[in-house]
Amino acid sequence: MDMQMYRGHAVVAALVLLTTVTAASPTGYWGYLCDGGNYSAPSKYQQNLEQLSATLPEAVASSPSLFHTQAVGSSQDRAYALARCRGDTEADDCKRCLTQAFKDARAVCTFRKGISIYYDTCSLWFAEKIKIHLGDLQSVLRADGPPIPTQCKAFQNDASTLIADVARKASDSSQRHATGEKGCDERACNYTLYTLADCLPGISAAQCQVCLEDLTSTPGLSGRQMGERKATLLCSYRLEPYQFFRDTKGGHTNKTLWIVVVIAGGAVLLAIALLLWWWFLAKHPSAIDSFNKITTNWQGKTIALFLDYDGTLAPKVDNPDEAYMSSE
Template identity: 45%
Template sequence: MYRGMKIPAVAALAFVLTRVSLASPGYWAHDCDGNYTVPSSYQKSLEQLSAGLPDAVSSSPDLFDKKVLGSWGSRVYGLGRCRPGTDASTCKACLDEAFQEAQVICPLRKRVYMYYEVCTLAFADEDLPSHSAVHKVATKVNGSQVPAQCSKVFDMAINELITYLVKMAAVSPHMSATGQKELAGGACTYSIYGLAECFPKMSAANCSDCLEDLLVVPFLHGHQSEWRSSLTCSYRLEPRPLFDVGKGGLATPGGKNGKKQVWIVVGCVAGALIILLVLLLLWWKLPAKRPSAIKFFDDIIANVQGKTIVMFLDYDGTLTPIVKKPERAFMSEQTRNAVRELAMAFSTSVVTGRSCEKAKGFIQLDELHYAGSHGQDIQLNDGTDPFQPNSEYLQIIAEATERLKEAVREIKGASVENNKFCVSVHYREVRREKDKDLLKNIVMRIVTEEFPNLKVTNGKKVREVRPGPKFDKGDAVKYLLQQLTNKHSWDSSRILPIYIGDDKTDEDAFKVLSEEGGFGIRVCKWRKRTAAEYSLKNPSEVKEFLEKLVRWRREQDQV
C-alpha cells in the first residue's frame, strides 16, 4: 500500500538500489511533479488506489484499467497497464512494485509516472490523457554507437523499421507489432529488432498518432538500443530479440554472467540516479518554450559574421495563418513584400507540403526556389529541370487521391487535396470527434490494404499520404544546400542555413540543420518538443523577424 511518508535521501537511494535488477519487471524511467501533504485526504485516496489498481489491471482481459477515487479536492486519477502476453501474477507484481518505488523516488508527489519493461503506472490529481504521445515522453538509450561510416545506412534501416512498426501496430488487434531489420554490408552488419505498442482500446488512428508523435522527438542517431515511451504508447529498438520464441515474454539477459553483472549495474544506476536528479533540476528551470528569435536576434547575428545565410521557409502556418479552407490560405501583401526583400538579400527557398504549382500561385514570387510535396518536387529559380526523387509515384498518388475522395465524401467537413506527390486529407472542419476518428481509420485502412507502397504521416488537422521511400523536408534542404553551394561556389564551411516552420513535418529539416551548422525556428505559441533552437509565436512575428534580418543585411552592406 502507498504511504506518503518522508524518507531520508540516503535510505531512499539504498532502497532503490536494492530493488534494481536485470530481471522483469525492470524499472527504467520515471517522471513526477506537484506536491501533497500528509496526513491528507489525497493521501487516503492514493492508498485506496494502490490497494485496488494492480488487481484490477492484472485481472482485466486487456491488462489495462483506469480508476478515479476521492471527492473533489482530493481526487486521484490512476492508470495502469501491462504489456500484452504478461501473466497476471507478473503484471500485479510489477504494478505493486511501481507503487512502492514511487514513494521512494517521488515522495509526496501528486503526479507520478513510472515506466517498467512489463508495466506502466501513472497517478495524478488531474485526468490522465488517453492518446497523447507528447505527454511525459521518456527516453532510454543503451549500447554503443555504430561507426561513423555505418551511421547513414543504419539510420535509414531504423527509419524503415519504425515506419513499418507504426503501421502494423495501428492495425493489429493487440495494438502491438514486432519486426526485424538485417543490415549486411561488411563492417556494417547488424541485426535490429523492434517493438511498437499502444494502449488497449485505442483506435488505429490514435495509435498511429501517438507513435508518430514520439518520432517528433529528435532521433538519437547511431545508437543500437533505444526505448521511447509516452503514457499511452511506446517503441523499442534492440540489437537482440525482444521476445522469447513461443512464450510471448520479453527476452531478458540471464544466466551466470548476467547475475555477476548485477553489482556493476547497481553502481551504474547509483551514478545515473544522481545525474538524473541534476538533470531534473535543470529541466525545471528551462523556459516555457524555445527562446524568441526576435528577443534573441542579437545573439543570432553574433554567430552570422562572415557566413552566408541561406533561408528556408514553410508556407502554411509560417508565412500565412492556418485557415479552415486550405484553398484560401492567402499570404498578405505585407508578408509578400518581406519575403521579396528577403530573397533579394539571401538565397531563399520555400519548403512546403503544397505542390509547387499551388505554392507559386499563393506566393507569386519568381525569385524563390520551391520544394513542394514535402520536398518530393524541387524547382530552382534558374529554369533547370525539377528534381523529383520519386517521380514513378505520380500515377499512384493520383489513384490514391480519387480513392480517398470517394471514401471520405460522406464525412461532413472532410476534404482531399492532391499535392502532386502527396495526398492531403484535411479534417479541420470536421466537427464530430467520432467522424475525425472515422476519417483517420479510413485513411490508414485504405493505404495499408490498397496502397502498401505509400505511407501515412500526420500534420496539423491533416492526414498526408506520401511515397513509401524516405524523402522529406530534411532531405530537400540537404539537396537544395548542395545545389546552391555548387551554383554559387560557396565555401560549404561558411554557410548558415536557417529554417522557419510550424509543423511536425518541419522537424526533419530542423534535425538536418543542426547537422549542417544551422538552426531551426519553430512557429508555435506554446511549448513544444522540437529540434529547433528558437521560436516565433505566429506568422506576424515571422514577418517581423524577416524584416529585422533584411535591415541588418542592409546595414552590413553600407558598412
C-alpha cells in the same frame, strides 16, 4: 476513469511533446515524470493512493488487455490511476511490475500528486486530475546499448524503416501491439534489430497512429547507440540489437488457455480410459456373473467351472451349454 475520456479527443496532426531524458534505475524503471502539486502525510489523498496500490496491480493483471483505470476518493481528494502492461507480459510478472511501480513512484517523486513511471514491461500513471490530451503529452526518452559501428552506414535507415513499419502494424492491430525485426549481414556490418511498438488498449487506430508517428519521427538522443526507447502515456516504442520480447502472435500470453487445454486433454484421456474399461468388462465377464448365469440355466446338474488365474471364466466355458459334466 472512463475509456471515453480519451476516445473522444480529436486526433491532432501535430503533437507538441516535451521530452525528458532519463537514465537507467537499479530498481528497474527506465524513465519517469513528476507532475502536479504536493500532498501531505498523513492525508486523504495518501490513503487513496494506498488503496489504488493495493487493488490496481491485480485488476490490470487479470484484465484480458492488461490495462485498467481506477479512481478512488471524493472529488476534493480523488486520486486517478491508469496502468498497463506490455502485451506479451505474463499476468504474474505484470502484477509484480506494477506493485513495484507504486513503491518506486512514491520514492522518486515524494509527496507529488502526479507521476508517470515506465518499466520494460509496465507503466503507471496517477494524478489528482484527469489529463490525457494528445496535444499535451510529455514523453520520456532513453538511448543505450552498444555504439553504432562506424562502418554501418545503413544502420539509421534500417532502424527508421523498422520502427515505422512496426508502428504502423501496431496501430492496425486490434490489440495495438506489434513486434518486428530486421537484420544486416554485410561483411563489414552484421546485426539484427528488434522493435516493439504499442498503444494504450482502447484508443482508436487513428489516435495510435498519430501518437506513434510523432513519437518516432523525432530523432533519438545522439544517433550513436544501437538501443533506444521512447514513451508517452498513450504509446511507446523500443529498439534493441537483441530480442527483448516474447514470440507471441497476439501479444498477451494467456495462461488460462493452457489451463483449459490441460483440463480438456485430461477429460478426453479419462473418457478413453472409461471406454477401454467398459470394453474389457464386456469382453471378459467376471466369474461371479457367469456362475450366476450358469446356475440359473442349469439347475440340478453337476457343473465344472474352469477359472483362469485372473479370476475370470476360461474361454472354453463362456457358453453355459459347455459348463457342466452330467445331469446326475
